[in-house]
Amino acid sequence: MKGRFVLRNVKRINKEEIDIVVEDGKIAEVAKAGSGRGQQIFDYSDVYVSSGWIDLHVHAFPEFDPYGDEIDEIGVKQGVTTIVDAGSCGADRIADLAASREQAKTNLFAFLNISRIGLKRIDELSNMDWIDKDKVLQAVNKHRDLIVGLKARISKSVVRDSGVEPLRVARELSHETSLPLMVHIGSGPPNIEEVIPLLEKRDVITHYLNGKENNLFDDEGKPLQVLIDAIERGVHLDVGHGNASFSFKVAEAAKRYHIDLNTISTDIYRKNRLNGPVYSMSNVLSKFLYLGYSLEDVIAAVTTNAASWLEKPELGRIQIGDTANLTLFTVQNDPITLIDSEGDKRVAERRIEAKGVVVNGTFIEC
Template sequence: MTGRLVLKNVRMLEGNAADIILENGTIKEIALPGTATGDEIIDYEDKVVVSSGWIDMHVHAFPEFDPYGDDVDEIGYKTGVTTIIDAGSTGADRISDLVSSCENSKTNVFAFLNISRIGLKRIDELSDISWLDEAELRKAISEHGDFIVGLKARISKSVVGPNGVEPLKIARKFSADTGLPLMVHIGSGPPDIREVLDLLEKQDIITHYLNGKANNLFDENGEPLPEFSKAIERGVHLDVGHGTASFSFPTAETAKKKGIRFNTISTDIYRRNRVNGPVFSMASVLTKFLYLGYPLKEVIDAVTVNAAAWLHKPELGRIAVGDIANLTLFSIEDESTLLLDSEGEKRMADKRVVVKGVVINGEFIEC
């Protein structure tokens, strides 16, 4: 973007209005509302909120893999998300192909490297221990260290087969040897969720923490498991990872009642659940958390400040003069909206999040 673009009369998350001036792709100035001049002015008339660009910590963006694949920009900037993190679609065998497939995309992309060299070529990628090849994993990290932000281990019955918790023990060693934290998918057992929790450390991520499966993080009385509480105390990071089968309204309501708050909200989006639901988009997922009664700032912080902090990229989670502009513009519309979780539960919300536009690496795009 060249010239001087003014996003006029936008509402900041803190509640104040402002004019944001962009010049040559960077944030030049944050001015009092209605005062800025420029070559192009878009007046939002105090009806649109601006935040730093949304970050989705869990997507599947390798288009070749079915069903867990999609095109980067379809789940990225076109849905208001300026940065996505592919959550283990590829292992060492195909990570180079994932990198290549992202080269012409506008959306910023990083990835968790699947600890299985085959990645999601098969959905039982941890059923054969020989696919957990540390030499190949290290080679992939050495070649794509700027792209890889962590390691992904999907620890549920359909993935690990007869191996139980053993793949996670191997992943723990890989993490120690490489210095990269783990994102751990949880789901149906075996292994028992308590075995999984005991192996997680500070900065590791539990994704799908609000799933409604029998092997979840709460006991039959709705109390958080002791091992879950201890993991939170150790600094384990809680990520939503909505997905096709991993978000339950009853579980989310229990977690909120017990004070178990998310660190990040992510979609686990790919082509099928984007088109057919129940995910659809980041805006749809964020609408569910507004419905649950979380304040707007807490919800948006989960896809900006908190995600950027975990990535050690604070510039992606702020609006600051001098930074390359990555922004999401959205409104909160007063309209009835039917919401679906991953188990067929329905809720009716009276407000919904609607994306109006993004600025991605300095380029403004209306959505």
């Protein structure tokens, strides 16, 4: 609902209690707890508030199977105010994705799949004829408000005999469009040591904590030199949990070797939302609390860090005058069994639970 309303007694990550007054879709006041005035008061004592959660890797084109879902099912209903579709659509269908955002409450951006067919089939880079450079350029020029980067899924089942060549073409398109790449990594060939050196500053490695043989860590859990070099170049690391791309053991190794947490994303779609192992953004965030990251670091990974990558700092802050995009959540001291993409189960003592959002000034309970 819009108008003037107050989120009363919410607490920041540092435990400071405040009131947030929202009026005409914008943050009108950040006041001492109990002092905010509005036509409607929503008391959220003992509930945390952050800027709206951002999920940098989802699949929000419901027509495609298995990688598809409804925008708001994986957005505001999960406590997420902004989602970024990670290459569901190529040039053939990106206009349809752009049109769908008009009907959704959740903010939507997208990576454009360099294959014109997108995820209509899941070997979309196995035929180089499906990479139409002119169509990519036309789509980017027409949908600059939607497209934030280009997506290339560089793993064996996607590229088949094309090897690393689709990534070389993606690199050229990145330079022509001035857009960064998001590169999905997984089973080889191509070998991970062929893939990572082609990535540049602000490009995104998604699935960096996957437990497949062709991953970024050696048998002892030590990060490969190509990963260290990529981090030094400014390549961005994104979780992209998904059905098959998050391993507790690899995540523990990354933390042990001080590989910084950049963004936590879900790679959520209908199947792994309903049947796991993803379920929700809250569930994925709870896994990183279990791993020993602070609440501050976990929430930063879906707020300030993600907003900074998107070059939309207003999405990652709570500031008077900004459009109100906020997430309300709790941290419950309730045991929960968490499962990774390899079936490894862990029992955590705390879990994060989304309670509601304010998205573009509209309050919605989860």
